[in-house]
Amino acid sequence: MIVIPLIERKRDGGRLTREEWSQLVVEYAAGRVPDYQMAALLMAVLLNGLDDAELGGLTDAMRGSGACLEYDPATVPRVDKHSTGGVGDKVSLVLAPLVASVGVAVPMISGRGLAHTGGTLDKLESIPGFRTDLALHEVRRQVERIGAALIGQTSEIAPADRKLYALRDATATVEAIPLMAASIMSKKLAEGLNGLVLDIKRGSGAFLPHVKDGLELAQTMIGLGEERGCRTVALVTAMDRPLGRACGNALEVEEAVAALQGEGPPDLMEVVYALGTEMLLLAGVEDDVKRAGRTLQEAITCGKAVEKFREIIEAQGGNPDVLDDLAVLPHAPSVGVYEAPAAGYVDRVEPRVIGQGVANLGGGRQHMDDGIDHSVGFVITVKPGDRVARGQPLASIYAREPADVRMGRDALDRAIRIVHDPAEGGLPLVSHRVTAKAVEILG
Numbered sequence: 189m190i191v192i193p194l195i196e197r198k199r200d201g202g203r204l205t206r207e208e209w210s211q212l213v214v215e216y217a218a219g220r221v222p223d224y225q226m227a228a229l230l231m232a233v234l235l236n237g238l239d240d241a242e243l244g245g246l247t248d249a250m251r252g253s254g255a256c257l258e259y260d261p262a263t264v265p266r267v268d269k270h271s272t273g274g275v276g277d278k279v280s281l282v283l284a285p286l287v288a289s290v291g292v293a294v295p296m297i298s299g300r301g302l303a304h305t306g307g308t309l310d311k312l313e314s315i316p317g318f319r320t321d322l323a324l325h326e327v328r329r330q331v332e333r334i335g336a337a338l339i340g341q342t343s344e345i346a347p348a349d350r351k352l353y354a355l356r357d358a359t360a361t362v363e364a365i366p367l368m369a370a371s372i373m374s375k376k377l378a379e380g381l382n383g384l385v386l387d388i389k390r391g392s393g394a395f396l397p398h399v400k401d402g403l404e405l406a407q408t409m410i411g412l413g414e415e416r417g418c419r420t421v422a423l424v425t426a427m428d429r430p431l432g433r434a435c436g437n438a439l440e441v442e443e444a445v446a447a448l449q450g451e452g453p454p455d456l457m458e459v460v461y462a463l464g465t466e467m468l469l470l471a472g473v474e475d476d477v478k479r480a481g482r483t484l485q486e487a488i489t490c491g492k493a494v495e496k497f498r499e500i501i502e503a504q505g506g507n508p509d510v511l512d513d514l515a516v517l518p519h520a521p522s523v524g525v526y527e528a529p530a531a532g533y534v535d536r537v538e539p540r541v542i543g544q545g546v547a548n549l550g551g552g553r554q555h556m557d558d559g560i561d562h563s564v565g566f567v568i569t570v571k572p573g574d575r576v577a578r579g580q581p582l583a584s585i586y587a588r589e590p591a592d593v594r595m596g597r598d599a600l601d602r603a604i605r606i607v608h609d610p611a612e613g614g615l616p617l618v619s620h621r622v623t624a625k626a627v628e629i630l631g
């Protein structure tokens with residue numbers, strides 16, 4: 189394939205045809221287009237964008253580079269959730285079993301933590317024995333049998349995206365909104381979904397901090413999904429402070445188990461119920477927002493949701509005793525308490541500093557192949573707007589050794605800002621609802 193004229197055309201603001209994108213993806217995945225030419229083309233896309241036909245061509249070619257999950261038509265409706273990533277975001281751990289427990293199948297493909305953000309796969313792998321590397325035929329069987337599977341992107345799913353994503357990561361082209369949309373949707377559409385709910389984070393800890401960029405990403409992904417028969421809705425949620433209290437892999441599993449047992453922190457539960465409601469509406473098992481919310485709450489109260497988590501853990505080789513005995517999870521040997529250095533009001537709990545703090549304690553990675561310590565992290569019990577007294581415990585630090593507790597304390601000093609005058613609570617937790625037709629402002 190002669191690539192230079194395609195790079196020139198894209199560089200000069202022109203467009204490639206659907207067929208050209210298709211052929212490019214096939215040739216690149218097969219190693220017949222070199223990285224340096226693909227990198228130049230990706231940079232031209234970052235600078236000049238893609239029109240709808242190009243975006244569709246690229247997405248379909250990446251999805252078509254691997255296998256797609258196909259189900260018996262009698263299988264219950266399948267809906268997934270995708271988050272653009274944050275700190276303390278253990279929503280998937282609660283949402284997948286919760287929604288599956290009320291009759292909607294959830295084949296969920298998740299990612300690992302990178303830089304300051306956490307990843308669902310890392311959290312799940314703190315449960316001893318839990319396997320996230322199921323083959324597609326195992327995923328299909330498990331979804332048909334128990335209604336949910338939580339896995340990572342395997343080499344079977346959109347392998348061209350995997351190769352392109354690694355190249356984007358090394359060439360400063362991850363941030364291109366059309367490339368992000370095509371990358372995420374190529375994998376989601378391979379799951380054989382009827383519906384998809386997007387959790388678009390905004391605020392200082394989000395991958396795209398500005399709401400305008402988040403809305404553009406949401407609308408681009410919604411367009412791709414709807415045109416391909418996958419009903420897609422997005423909620424924009426706050427990531428200007430960590431979600432819930434726990435930040436760190438095993439600590440977040442602990443909080444997710446508590447949430448499934450009816451003891452979740454209010455902000456986490458609000459996001460879980462908002463996203464879960466959208467999932468039930470998309471699946472068509474509920475047609476009323478209030479009723480959908482009640483159905484989800486009842487599934488937690490009556491114990492159905494936590495029992496579904498037990499089934500998922502057992503099916504994927506994990507130790508289900510974690511639901512009854514948290515000692516099954518790895519525990520950090522050094523624990524410290526962080527106390528308020530002054531009286532006043534909490535003005536900021538900066539998620540990037542917290543997320544990076546977890547990574548520095550050993551709970552996150554700088555490079556994709558780094559190992560991690562699942563036990564470390566923070567539990568932060570204050571939120572922006574809270575009034576605090578001098579010396580009041582605000583957080584616990586879980587670390588491998590005492591020197592790391594000191595490092596954790598330094599991170600909390602930088603992350604938690606206390607001011608003299610009353611402070612605001614931060615961005616509205618769920619601020620926008622985006623559909624193919626409209627952007628609704630909720631708060």
Ligand code: URA
Binds near residue numbers: 353362367
């Ligand atoms: N996650 C993905 O899978 N792809 C992107 O491009 C960004 C985030």
